[in-house]
Amino acid sequence: MQQQNAAEREPERAETILRVFDQAFGRLLAEDPAAFKVKFRKMAASAFAFYRGTAGLYYADLTTPPFEAFGAPYLDERTSRVWIHGDLHAENFGTYLNAEGRLVFNVNDFDEAYVGAFTWDVQRLAASLALLGYAKALSDGTIAELVRAFATAYRARIAALAAGAPAEAYTLDTAEGPLLETLRRARLQTRVALLERETVVEGYERRFRSGGGAIPLEDSTRAEVLAAFEQYLATLPPATRTRPDALRVKDVVGRRGIGIGSAGLPSYNVLLEGHTDALENDVVIYLKQGQTPAVSRHVTDPEIRAYFEHEGHRTVISQRALQDHSDPWLGWATLRGHGMLVAEVSPYTADLDWTDLTEPADLRDVVTHLGRATAGMHAAADASSSGHGLVPFSTEHAIDAAIGDDTAGFADMLVSFAHTYGDRARSDHQIFVDLFRNGRIPGLG
Secondary structure, eight states: OOOOHHHHHHHHHHHHHHHHHHHHHHHHHHHHHHHHHHHHHHHHHHHHEEEEEHHHHHHHHSSSSHHHHGGGGOOTTTTTEEEOSSOOOOOOOEEEOEEESEEEEEEETTTOOOOOOOOHHHHHHHHHHHHHHHTTTTOHHHHHHHHHHHHHHHHHHHHHHTTTOOOOEEETOOHHHHHHHHHHHHOOOOHHHHHHHHHHTTEEEEEEEBBBBBBBBOOHHHHHHHHHHHHHHHTTTTGGGGSSGOOOOOEEEEEEEEEETTOOEEEEEEEOOOOOOGGGGEEEEEEEOOOGGGGGGGGOOOHOOOOOOOHHHHHHHHHHHSSSTOOOOOOEEEEETTEEEEEEEOOTTOOOOOOTOSSSHHHHHHHHHHHHHHHHHHSSSSSSTTTTTTTSSHHHHHHHHTTOOHHHHHHHHHHHHHHHHHHHOOOOOOOOHHHHHOOOSSSSS
């Protein structure tokens, strides 16, 4: 006798997942089902991968009982309306080369950034730690210690910043342990190696390689991309435009995202001259269609919605708000009526690798740093940021006042949420796998 699968055991939850998927992915899935088959197979690999790809489900849960009650004690008029990352999980930390030329370890990937409740970020990170810990066969007690270490570090750093402590950055001079190793890995990568992978030199000039995901463009599409590129130039910081030849276009190709976060989104790579005539200093930038952030479906404030021209503009403004000295190539444009995010394909990015982090003491050290980095991100995005019209107050002071003397209660809340939502996400992953393998996700064919 065949056993009931997870989707059959929880039919109402299965229908909820399908409904949220339709809201989040429906249009893009209809346009490119093949890309979503790849995305969903990646999500099927583990509960953590599923969690990464389902921010929409997370926010649908977080804004309804019973999950909405967890963070409520720390939310007021101000702490419900701060710049947030929107998809803060354990694998969204890594390196970037900032506008000052320094390698920095910090939060990355701001595609889901928006204005909302600060607790939504820290709860999402806490639940991801529960999933990560479970996958490493850590006990519930050890997972609770890790979440508590994150919460305590976050709270302490918010308090320090509210008291006037200077901002801190994890750099080659200040980082340690796995964070320093991540920075060192990034430092070993080179622009020359990136260009060798992506391009060839013919007739004393560079162009993109054929194949390998590059899609040749028709003349009409190329003209549209170049027109969008001209729009983008006006959104760049003045320092990026100091040498006009640096922005000379050498080649353009199309690409199509198939990652967990960018399935079905059209994108284009543009090869630029760079800051010198030397071929090894050429720069690759990408134009990627901005996506509607999952959290925006649950934030109804019309002032927030009206603030952004389109999703590309939202992503850039949010990243500039949340990230100190962000990518100097970061900007936006419009292409075929869609907002585009524009940024460099940087050779200096490296994500924190959790593979060999197995000992609780090592994990505790890392999550402590992640707590401090998260607090610094939230504190950076306030009245002094580029989006001060939406957040006209000091974020760190608002969060500090909301938590107040309840540091232990704040940590307890995150521990309880991490366990509860971690269990929910693992069950949801099983339901999703059954829906997917049994052909119950509409539009996949």
